[in-house]
Amino acid sequence: MAPRTLAQQLAAQNATQAAAAPPTAAAAILTNAFVTAPGPKKQQGAEIETVNAAKIYTLSFGDRKLLGKGPKLQIVDAEGNFVTDMPIALFRATSTKKELAANITGSEVLPIKLPANLEPQMVKDLVQHLKNLTTWNKFAKDLQSYKSTYEDLHLCSAADYLGMTLYTQHIFNRYWALLRSETLPNYEDISAISAVQTPAGETLFRKIVNALAKLDVENAIPDPEDYSAYLGTNERFRVAVEAAKIKMQKHLDWVEKKTQRETEAKHQGDADKTGYQNRQAKWDAQKKKDAELAQRVQAKMAEPGKKKWTVEEAGYLRRVRGINVPI
Secondary structure (H helix, E strand, C coil): CCCCCHHHHCCCCCCCCCCCCCHHHHHHHHHHHHCCCCCCHHHHHHHHHHHHHCCHHHCCHHHHHHHCCCCEEEEECCCCCEEEEEEHHHHHHHCCCHHHHCCEECCEECCEECCCCCCHHHHHHHHHHHHHCCCCCCCCCCCCCCCCHHHHHHHHHHHHHHCCHHHCHHHHHHHHHHHHCCCCCCHHHHHHHHHCCCHHHHHHHHHHHHHHHHHHHCCCCCCHHHHHHHHCCCHHHHHHHHHHHHHHHHHHHHHHHHHHHHHHHHHHHHHHHHHHHHHHHHHHHHHHHHHHHHHHHHHHHHCCCCCCCCHHHHHHHHHHCCCCCCC
16 A cells, blocks of 8 residues: 555645635626625526636735724534634635525524534534634635645535535645555555545545455455455445445346347357358259250250160159150
8 A cells, every 4th residue: 555645745835825706706706795785597507617717815905904894703513612703704704605694693604504424623623713814814825734644635625515615625635646646545544535525525535435446356455464354444345345346246247248239249240141141052053053054955955866864854844844855
């Protein structure tokens, strides 16, 4: 297995200063942030496209400071405990899931409740990063990797749940790119990914499971003894790999049977074709022989005098003309 963790391989580079957004993009982001009344579906779809198209990094520092003003919404964990809060305007400017902040009782916005499978600390870190942009970060920079697979995936999962994947997609994409390049993760990474049971974690988990199951089926695991020992320590991964291997083996068996049927059908077709060609050749030869016999009989009948017929010629006259001649 690879000696370095995925997180170490994916350590983020220093982010560059973001260019200022065009006036129209900045105006659209600010409008989405402060116009809270829900519009028609077409308008709501346009708002989501606006959030997906541009991060608030591209706003001027003055515009970002505006997003830090106004009423706030709270984010609580699965048991209702306070995790963090953020200005509603900032949430609307950075999230494609504005419905999470649409639950209003009187003048109060109900808190966003996190699912139990999310780490609250990563939610706090994500929100704090965005809040920092409205206070002191004159030059906005991308979120940096924790250099920990478990924490990175929970950060991506938090962004996914809150509709802020635009701000963590670069981190997730690097993990995905490494796995697609068939770089094998080490056991520490497999354990970390197995422990993150969120949509983002599940995507990477399935990718790793299928990759290792394929190698297992092909007897190509690079360290079979260590791998076998590891499976005994990670039940979720072991069960998933076994299920994937069964599915793959069924598919391989189906492909093998399909190939065998196609091969047999081809052989049968070739045999049928050969048989037809042989029968046709015999028929053609017989027709040629009959034609030559007919010509020979016709010529002999036209000759004057007594004729001496062969057995073949006599048989032809009897069969075709109904005449019996001496042999």
